[in-house]
Amino acid sequence: MVRKDIFWSHIKRNRWAYVMGFALLSISSVLQLVIPWLLGRFTDSLQVGGLTYQGAVQLAVWMTAAGFGIAFFRSVSRIYLFRLSRQLEMRVRGELFEHWEKLSAQYFNNRRIGDLMSHAISDVGVVREVTMQGYFNVMEAVFLIVVSVAAMVTSVNPWLTLLTMLPLPLLSLLAYRFNKRIMQQSADMQAAISDLTSRVQEFTAGVRVVKAFVQEKAERALFTKDNQKAVDMNRRFVRSNSLFGALSTGIVGFSFLVSVVLGGIMVLRGTITLGEFVAFNTYLSLLMGPIENLGKVVNLLQRGRASELRLLDIFNTQPDIVDDVMAKEEITEIQGEIEIRNLTFSYPEAKRPTLRDISLKVPRGSSLAIVGRVGSGKSTLVHLLVRLYNPPAGTVFIDGHDIHEIPLRTLRGQIGIVPQDQFLFSSTIRDNIGFDPKPYSDEQVVQAAKIAQVYDNIVEFPNQFDTALGERGISLSGGQRQRVSIARAVIKKPSVLIFDDSLSAVDTITEDLILEGLQTVMTQRTTIIIGHRISSVQNADQIIVMDQGRIVERGTHRSLVAQSGIYADMYHKQLLDEEAERQESEGAGAADAASQASLRLKGGAGA
Template sequence: MKHFKTLKNFLLEHKKRYILGIIWLVIVDILQLIFPQILKKITDLLQSNQLSLDELLNYAMLIMLLGLGTGLGRYFWRIYIQTTARKAEYYLRNRLFSHLQSLSTNYFNTHKTGDLMAHATNDINAVRTALGPGVVMIIDSVFITITTLIMMIKTTNLLLVILALFPLPFLAFSVQKMGKVIHKRFRNVQETFSDLSDRAQENFAGVRVVKSFVQEEEEIKKFSKVNKNNFDKNMKLIKVSGLLRPLIQFISGISFLIVIWYGGILVIEGQISLGDFVAFNSYLSLLVWPMMAIGWVINILQRGSASMERINNILFEKPDITDSDNTLDTINNIDGHITFQNVWFKYPNSNGYALKNINIDIKEGTTLGVVGRTGSGKTTLVNLILRLYDIDKGNIFIDNIPIRNFLIKNLRENIGYVSQDNFLFSTTVKQNISFAFEKDIDDNKIYNAAKKAEVYDNIIDFPNGFNTSLGERGVTMSGGQRQRTAIARAIIKDPSILILDDSLSSVDTQTEERILKNLKDVMEDKTNIIIAHRISTVKNADHIIVLDEGEIVERGTHEELVNNNKIYNDIYVKQMLEEKIENI
């Protein structure tokens, strides 16, 4: 199975466990082959009235021992094969998650969360089933088929064997054809399950929007439509996979019919004994399992192959942003001098440039304010500093070194970033603030960061203070509390570059003023970039730029820009008017 080559290293590492499991499986199969011979012996002795009570007890004891050995063997092959399949599941899920963490931001812009969740759950389960029960059924069916055929030929009439096995080629041909259909339809099932997961995940995440717009019924209809599609695809799969077992039973029934007819004639004519006939039927019963297993194996392997193919599509995906060949891995600390030189950038799959001919020089220890209308390119600007995207033309330098020459890890560790969405994890407040640290840090540092972000008093009012667990995405906090917690998370890193991306929009002007005053000491030795819609947030910046449609249309200090009577002044006048109206 070509799609399973991704697991080559894992399978080589655990081959001993698989080998031991297969050995125990073969032992079980050999023990099963002894049963028909015991039945043959007992039947012939009974027919000739030569079976004594002691011999009957001995045979019964032998059957019990064989049953015990078979039970132990089945336990051990399960321990070795099934647990290895579980380890493969664990390994693959970790590998998938780790790889997703390495992919660039743009990948998650084009792939839905629900779809990725389906890969990490349903698809990996299908692969685990293929590597566990699938392997068992392959070995079991192949070994039992070969050895049973040998025993049938050696102990019974050759013509009877040929007639009994005559229907099997039709079975093999049918299973092969159906297997291809199963593979295609199971892939469709997994894709529709991804759509279903994505619809549910998105709806749960946006449940407050749904309720506020009274769209529950409409969302139920949309979910029902996706659910119906998932149901229909599963039904199409079942219609094919459900035929496998009845088909195998029908063909095996034909084989038994042939054996009863022709084998009965041979017994009547004395060419074989009644014990031979009973043993032959027992062997044929053993063959029914491999014939049934063929169907299950094809089903399981095709499902596993389809799922592995889907997982491989992610594992083979390369990140857009990687460390370059010219990376200077010795640079761990950044001073913070940032230079944009004729920078042009457009998002993947976009025709228009989001930023055009950007030239900025931000000296270390200074603060740059960035103002502009919605969609003017403010967030895009800082995304380039974080190397979430690479530029199309021009250069970005940090400390006069091209940004591509920094290790991505080192670059981002030196930047404290507060994004617009203020994402918080569903852990404790303390863990959210100390997110940047791998080990536990001094609580006083956490408290101090919270105080500077003006969120300390809010947190200690929570039921468990800093140990209060937050809801999904920090939903149990208000918008302002989330913003301030995110600010605390950024400043506790003590980064060389601090970026605040519209991170004070949800707090009132008085709280904003206190936060900026608290941050004055924090920002003093850092390079700071403050993006804001409110002029009050950036008015004290050393330098301010105004973006409009991806271009810098104004630059200067607050006083200079107010006197320009352009976009900045227009925004400033409107906001001053709004403040006066609010204070009336």
């Protein structure tokens, strides 16, 4: 469903609340008109000498009461209407976040984090300002203008009112001329803020790389450029806004000039009284503020429209990974039997398929290992199993069901995946391990940490499992992040476990301990392991070797080594590397022993 607006749907949803706010504001506006009328009476009484002490006190009391009434009803109406704008801000941000959660990974691959942050903060803030200041000023101006003009016509002079109001329609023409310019400049300003936000986000995320390559000066230059662009865009907008405001004030000032000149002539001729002249100009002064605000509101509305269009562009982006029409709600769990039939898959922006003619079967409770060169399609294959991307229908089956028949909540809830990037949230270690809709006990968290061989590291921290991690878990080492990610997948006790090159940052001893701990977890669970080390995959029930998106070899460790293909080459190369490391370690140990013996001999000779 295409979403067409944000503002009007908000007004329709809260129409009775806005009616109440308008009623309160109307009472305040009516009370404002009492003061000019009282001033007119006071002036006429003073002119004819009929003003008594009692009459002056009475007028003062009425004016004071009107002032308090204006302040009370105006404040209450502002609080009432501004609360509605804050509710809109909270609701739009909530809907925006909820919509982002529905979008696939592909959407975020093509967006900068700074842009998304700008939408959630800056654009939504402008929308709030429109409903806060914009609607309030429009309501006040419309009612006050109508009532004030009616009072000026009926209680003073219709011709003076007409001639005084004659220049004011020029404000509408002025607003029309500035309309497109301000809207475009507002959009440019928001885009510049997005660029600046993205620059700051990239710097903070990559600060270690910046320092390691001594790029502080270059980064500062890039930031200065984006910062200057944001300033320039703001200056353009401020210039247009200021010019519009100055011209609006000039038009309003001309109306005052007409009022003073023509009204003074009418007083001298006796057409109107001095009190009516004072009341008329007081009415006009009350009117000028809302009329000027009306011009500012036009600018605000253009800014709001630009931000609204940016937000609507997000809201109208349809998620491409959703429960299929063929999804069966009765499927609430999966057992773990996986079958892939003639799967060929291409990313939307790719010119050639990433996977080609993939066919394999993984029985329930068995293990599959996937090895291959970088870019051979290993991670893509497991991403299709959790539908981070949509495989073609009729190619991927779990428990005999086409994967499109399984609801996403069931599919992803029953599969535990340790991704390649080991993303951790800036929360506690406990929260990262227990990252799941259902709560876990402390014992379960501890047990998962022990299986992942990270428990000993955690208890060394002062706050242990309550240790707060930095952005993306930066306070942990690469190996520790991988093991916390493993614990997060293990604690779910899923039907299918997927390890996407999740042991690359640990040493071989820790790898052996992790694999040993996982043996109990992998029992009766389908396990898929992607790895580059033969040691991490050699015990799998079946191993496939991928190259350029195809399965080029398959079998057990023993049979693949005997084939003398890609797998055998990888195996022998890693054996040679391990042997070289062992000899280097032994050589270093022998050198240390020789050095110590030499020192002992020298010490003995000295004695």
